[in-house]
Amino acid sequence: MEIGLTHYLIISAILFSLGLYGIITRKHAIMVLMGLELVLNATNINFIAFARYGGMNIEGHIAAIFVIILAAAEAAIALAIVLNIYQNFRHVNVDEVDNLKG
Amino acid sequence: MTQDVVLPLSILILLIPLLSFLINIFFGNKLGRLSGVVGTTILGIDLGLAIVVAFTKLTSYGTLHIIQNRVEWFNLGSVKVLVGIGIDNIAAIMLIVVTLISFLVHLFSTVYMEGDRRYPKFYAYLGLFTFSMLGIVIANNFLLMYIFWELVGISSYLLIGFWYEKNSASNAGKKAFITNRIGDLGFFIGIMILFFTYGSFMFEDVFAGISSGVMPFNNPTMLTIAGICIFMGAMGKSAQFPLHVWLPDAMEGPTPVSALIHAATMVAAGVYLVAKVFAMFTADALTFIAVIGTITAFISATIALTQVDFKKVLAYSTVSQLGFMVMSLGVGGYTNGFFHLVTHAWFKAALFLAAGSVIHAMHHAAHHMHDHHTDAQDINNMGGLKKTMPWTYRTFLFVTLALSGIPLTSGFLSKDGILAGTLAYANLTGGWHWIIPVLAFTAAGMTAFYMFRLTIVAFHGEHKTEIAKHTKENKLPIVLPLVVLAFMSLWIFYSPNPIDASKGWFHKMIVQPKSAVPDAYQWSFLLNEHAEEDATVAHQAEGSTTHLEATTGKPDDVKAAGHTTGHYLNKFQEESHHFHYIAMILSLLIAGSGIALAFMIYQYKLISADKLEARFKFLHTFSLNKWYFDELYQATAINGILVVSKALSWFDNYVVDGLVNLSSYVTRGFSYVVGLFDNYVIDGAVNLTATFTGFLGAKLRKVQTGHIQSYVVFVLLGILILLYFFI
């Protein structure tokens, strides 16, 4: 079977789900962030695959670039906040940061 | 005085009490004791103006349906929203009722509230309340009416909860407010249905729309539903079953407030509303209204029989009388319903003020004797007040006669009219409708009984406590309003003939409006094709014989098709007239036996209390079985509460408490079942709703675990569920 759009989409779907799984099961804040990176990469696979099979549509590439840029910015902010959590709580386990609830 | 002046003057009447509110709220602390004087004076001026306006309207323009204006307020989409004020005959009369009673209450309170540390605030709230109430009276559209309707709710909340240090008072205020909101919910929906069907909030536009045959959602049933929704607002304000629970609790407010709110104004607002929009009710809606009114009148009369708190008796009696008014409107007795509203306002205000006078005297006496345990409102602690408080007694006795419906009083005229109306209605409609006059007469009899029970126990006989012995008659500002109000309860103000009001000015002025509902959906006996012209003719040339053919609607309802209606507006009025004397004799007999029974039991002690108890058990059992209340109550309410509470009991204190209370109350005996029904089923239903929403809220709250990852899980789940839900 020739490799087509669907193949890439399936990889993207699996990667997306794996990323979500990481986000909802990892305790360590940074591992949660890694899960997030997987989600964003899955998105990028989608964009590039759709661009390739949609007539070499450059818009998909642009979108992917912006996703990468924003992922970097988001990672920077998120890591800074995680560091701050570490200062205040002396750990970075997201499920133990639960004073605000109800 | 020309027509043009009426409306500006009305606005002035509306705004003057607001002035009193503003002065007392901002300068109250500086004024101190003076704030009462200021408030009373301002209301006196307002009363003067109201009298001028009302007399101008009734004498110079009595035949003119309404003096009103229409002003564009704002645009809603493409629709211009019009508002305005209008004075028709019922509004003119209401202006006097509201301002006079408010004035007397202001006067009364100068002594009664003496020494209260929030004295100026009390006057401020009274001003605000009067303002809002007058707003309801002069509104000629749903929008303004609804706004003032809510304002009345808020200001009554402030007044009922005035002594908020008492937990019960602040809870009573809240209960009144929330119960009223339930009614208002229906009111609001009704208004919205009408607005989006007819594109206007103005009464006349809505009526015109209805009579042109346009139906909400193209469905005549929706018109009935809209009518019932509007009526729900009245059910809340006028304490109709099953929303009547707030009124007895509201007795926690200062007694003058009870006189103002619970006798003459706020509770009358509902009846007033029904009268204002009478033209839009279909036959089915009217039947609903009549049934609700009857149930209210009967149930609360039965409850009033057993109360021992002076004010509670009056409270249930008020609910019962409001039931009478609503019932009268529901059966088509428009004039008599409104008539009873007016007459009742005077004598019920007098009763409450007399109660205030008694309680005030009891408090003073207790204070002097350093007794802080005896309940100053329990009638079993009174007795013999006739000797110590002669003026209060005299006025109280007279207005009790009025409430019981004894000739030479205004109460007789109006109640007699209502009862005749129910007979006429039952005769015209037949079938189960006969239950209405039966219950009405029974309730009337009970009214006479419980009022005399109250009079005899509290005023006659020996002093039952030392406190009662040491009571003294109050000062003039308390006694004067009593005398004025008692005086107003004489028959002569309404009709020269003490046993028939239909020739009096009141019946000439207050004419049933022509129904806007298409004939097919209205009782044929209420159709008065040439209502306005006919009324005019009747007014200008008395005794003229304009003969009208009876209109034909539902054929089987018209038993005497082809009859001429004479000078009567419609078949109903003619029939009422036929029943007038029967009703009079019947009601006199029933009231008389009620009074006689009261005397036998409480004055001469010919019948023991035990026998009485047994008797009541029988009566209640009978009435309950008749309505299947018992079964309904067992099957739905108790079992429902049990099932739900079992499920929730691990979690919920309210229901656990409710269960404990419930089981203890069930054992108390059957004679209190009606009271029980009132307090625990209806309250319980309200509580249950509150508990249920609270329960849901608490459950939903658990979802907010504080764990960010579970939030993400919920988001993902949410998206999945939504996806599969909408596919």
Add this chain to the structure above:
Amino acid sequence: MDLITIAFYFFGALTIVFGAVVVFTKNIMHAAFSLLFTFFGIAGLYVLLSADFLAITQIMIYIGGILVLIIFGVMLTTRITGVEVKSGKIGKVQLAVAGLLTVLIAATLIMIFTTSNWYTADSVPLNSTVNEIGTALLTNYLLAFEAASMLLLIAIVGAAFIARKKH
């Protein structure tokens, strides 16, 4: 099987296997390095999709930038030699629910992806995408480009503020 197919399965497997390691491993450093291989696999897929510029960007920014940032984060918040470096355990029930949810999501997505019609067009052969991307960024997407620069500036200001010890 031609070369393209083999390459696809290789990079696909690389991506998914190491992606799985990232989210299943207990050791955070293992996770970080698995992430590297995942990114690398994705870059390979980009090459197969003739997105050369993206492949380079992926390697430069993700592997050179974001991953390094993450590893710094790990080092700053955990003692490498201590036991703390392991990510803690989560209850079995939660794991089962999470697993079920993930499988459900994956199944839904794959079902939708395999059964839908997508926008397709005949592709224009391109030597390099760099030219196209450059032009697009400075014409049609100029504003987004400038806004992104503003965003990065905001991110720097914010991150520097939050991460620094004392004000």
Add this chain to the structure above:
Amino acid sequence: MIDISHITVDLVKSISLFKPETTLIATFLLAMILDMAFKKSKNIAGYIAIAGLLITAIFLFEQTGANYKAFSSLLVVDSFGQFMKFIVLMSSLIIIVFSFFSDELHNAHTKLGEYYTLIIGMTFGMFLLVGSSNLIMIYVAIETMSISSYVLAGYTKEVKRASEASLKYVIFGAVSSGIMIYGISILFGLTGSLNLFEINQFLVANKVATIPLLLSGLMILSGFGYKISAVPFHFWTPDVYEGAPVTITAYLSVASKAAGFAVLLRFFKTGLLDSIPGTSEAWQLLGSIDWHYVIAVLAVLTMTLGNLVAVWQTNMKRLLAYSSIAHAGYLLMAVSVMNDNGVSAVLIYFFFYMLMNLGAFFVVQLVANKLNSEEVEDYNGLGYRSPVLGVCMTVFLISLTGLPPTSGFIGKLYVFSAVINSGYLWLAVIGVLNSVVSLYYYVKIIRNMYLRDVESTKSKLVFSPVTIAIVLLLAVPTLLFGVYFTPIIEWANYSMNIFVGN
């Protein structure tokens, strides 16, 4: 070489319409630099921010009547956007003024340079979001405002709950926007374009599969939904609102919500509106998905959850958080009718909501300054300890409940009338039932202020005349617009047309 002359022409026109945003960028840079230069002055950045915002307002005002697709259709400049930008601008201004009086912020930091700078950055992000008509632009704009708000929520970084709030916010926000961009990629796959106008044309001309369209729509909604706190994307709201500094909580509850609603409406109208059979009155949506129903369901969930849970809250900020969720539900109700009346109702409601909600939060802030507490219990007797504050708070709360004669009533009136006008009577009934529930918790606060534990027991609270004046500046319009609201209605009716291209 590519011919770029047509792009240059567009660019020149676009830049002239981009003046407000340009001013914001300049303000951002200026505030940052001058804050470093003037080390002594505590609020210098704040003053610059105010000045910058005022200039922005002038430029924004100049755009009245403009209808233009700027920057190759990345951005739309229209009167709808102008209204929403004014809402954002006014709340930014008000929040900066609030911040001058925040003990919480001033105790934590000697200088607030980054704080004001980031507020300007966030305003910039929201301006972009309000005007965006390209999915990538929407994503960039959402991230711009989000990144600023993550930092602002945790601005008092030594406070535990603030840092917790910002952690939760950043994780939740990142996941939501991650899901959104995945949804965007699917939409891109379906239509081959990222531009809303082109997507619209594609959808008009072609039939696309329903299920992926629905999926991508829901995923994109998760990005918008988290901005406007719609259930089930609301989970961050209570925690972040409670943890963040009061000023930021107030800001998030109004400004970012406004931007979220703006982009939500624009997404539907520009992207999914079938412009062929008459555009104005009732919108004809493309595709076989009943978006009315989807949004209506979200609205019901949102307001019901918000109100039911609010009943249990004891912390004012948390209570107002749930109340703001409930208000998002009312607004979604107006969105769900998807016609111009609905848009106009959203605009009207938002204007009044801004006044009353910011007012309520400012009172919370002032009380917290004095009492160091945000518990509802500590409001006991407030009406006697500070009469003016008590009366104003009562006005705000009554207005939030939606009772006459306050502006909140007018807002609700327009929302309900838009809903009923479109025949969704059941939705209106649920809405009204919800406002009955909301009465309970709002009245609880009023009762605490007036009817509990009063007078002599506690000392008077004295607030500076300036703060009282600010409260009054919000309370008086809240009341005044309840009676005379025609200008707002007219402004909203003028602004209700969302530009959909030619």
